[in-house]
Amino acid sequence: MTIEVREIAVPAAYDDGSPEWATFADMVEVRNAVMRHLWDGDATHDITTREAYGTASSQEDERIVYLGGWLDGVLVARGYVELSRHEALHIAGVDVLVVPEARRRGVGTAVWREIERILDADGRTTVQAWVDHRPAGGPALDAPTGFGSVPRDAAEVRFLLGLGFRLEQIERMSELRLDEARDALERLREEARAHAHGYAVRTWAGRTPPELLDDLAVLHQRMSTDAPAAGLEHEEEVWDAGRVERVEDVEERRGRQMLRAVAIHEATGHVVAFTTLVVASPERPVYQHDTLVHAEHRGHRLGMLVKVANLLALADRIPLGARVHTWNAEENRPMLGVNEALGFRAIGYEGAWQLVRDGAR
Structure with a gap:
């Protein structure tokens, strides 16, 4: 051999x-x-x-x-x-x-x-791995956050533990069957609108309009520190309009289309919430990526509002059979609550693993 x-x-x-x-x-x-x-x-x-x-x-x-x-x-x-x-x-x-x-x-x-x-x-000197896990019977390894676990006897778990990795966080992988959720989405949009006075929603497909790039960069930078990270080491990312455009360049090279929805604070004209869907093909699951509401504008159901707007825009493009997949930290109950209300249901889990090495040799 x-x-x-x-x-x-x-x-x-x-x-x-x-x-x-x-x-x-x-x-x-x-x-x-x-x-x-x-x-x-x-x-x-x-x-x-x-x-x-x-x-x-x-x-x-x-x-x-x-x-x-x-x-x-x-x-x-x-x-x-x-x-x-x-x-x-x-x-x-x-x-x-x-x-x-x-x-x-x-x-x-x-x-x-x-x-x-x-x-x-x-x-x-710090190594991180995000690994898919399927639910299974038998012994479980609990995340130190107190939310979620992985099957201890799974091959990938044994491999990571053998290398010295530590499980830090569990992300729930959820799926939404879009055609089954359409009526609920319409109702949730009206309910969210009732709490979002002073905010306007804007959606688009493909490249971000130039006048929104700077605001979107600010929200992406906040996403790098606002999202729950448990014990994972991380640093604030530096974003500008060019980095947003480079992300969109990559998706175009991959043959994917981005759908975005944002909430705009009408008094200032600034984008204060956003969400992103990535469409590969009508036959493949659509990926719901980052969603963030600026901390100063929370409490107005803007997360729900932008997610519903984007999902309904997707439903107009793929009217039948679309599945949407998304990932959220198990301890992020506010965002999980929004997704559960939308109709997302857990189908798997992703473990966030970390190894802190003694130092580069």
Whole structure:
């Protein structure tokens, strides 16, 4: 048995027929095979090579290193290291995925050892991983927040604990069946409007109107510190209009469309709440990403108002069968309460894991 781990190059162009492209595409399939196994064969959690290449070729704000693990010449594992270029320069995000049939043979550990070399070279002493977990019977590992747990005997949990990671937080993955929720969304919109005097809602698809970029950047920066982080180390991110536009550039390269809804404080003209949906295709789940209400404007049901507005805009685009997925910290009861009222129901959990290393060698 031979194990080889090496960096996977980002191809010079999308689907350019090069050997680098063939390896990159194989890496995407390894990722998808692991996710299909986790989700009992459900392929809607797959990503396309276009989506993966859009991420890999857009590294202005983060440097991403991809690793492959080969067992007897066959690619069976993918490693991923994300290194911020602007803030939190001691923190790295990581991921290790091994196809089920190649597990417990040392490949994942070999990939992790190469990740450690990259962390050492870049001086990263805190490592974080966000890992999907499915509910299961048997012993549970509770999050230190007091909210949520993961199955202690799951392969990924044993792997992380063996490397010294600590479970810090649980995020609930929830799903909304949009066509079943349409009537409730209409009712909730009217109820939220009754509490939101002095605020206007604006929605759009695609690029953010230029006059709203600066305000949206302010809210994204607040999101980096306002969202519950439990024991995870983090630093305030620095956002400006250019960073908002770069996020939108990446989604376009991935072949996805962004839908946004914002609440505007009519007295000042400033954007004080926002939410984002990302649409890959009508057949795939839609992702509900960040939602934030500025602290000075809470208590007016603006979170509900912008989420409902965006979901109804989505319903006009995909009238039948759309599923929406979102993630929230289990201790974030205000936002979970909003999502539950909208009709979201838990389908899985994501563990936020952290390893504080002794120091880069």
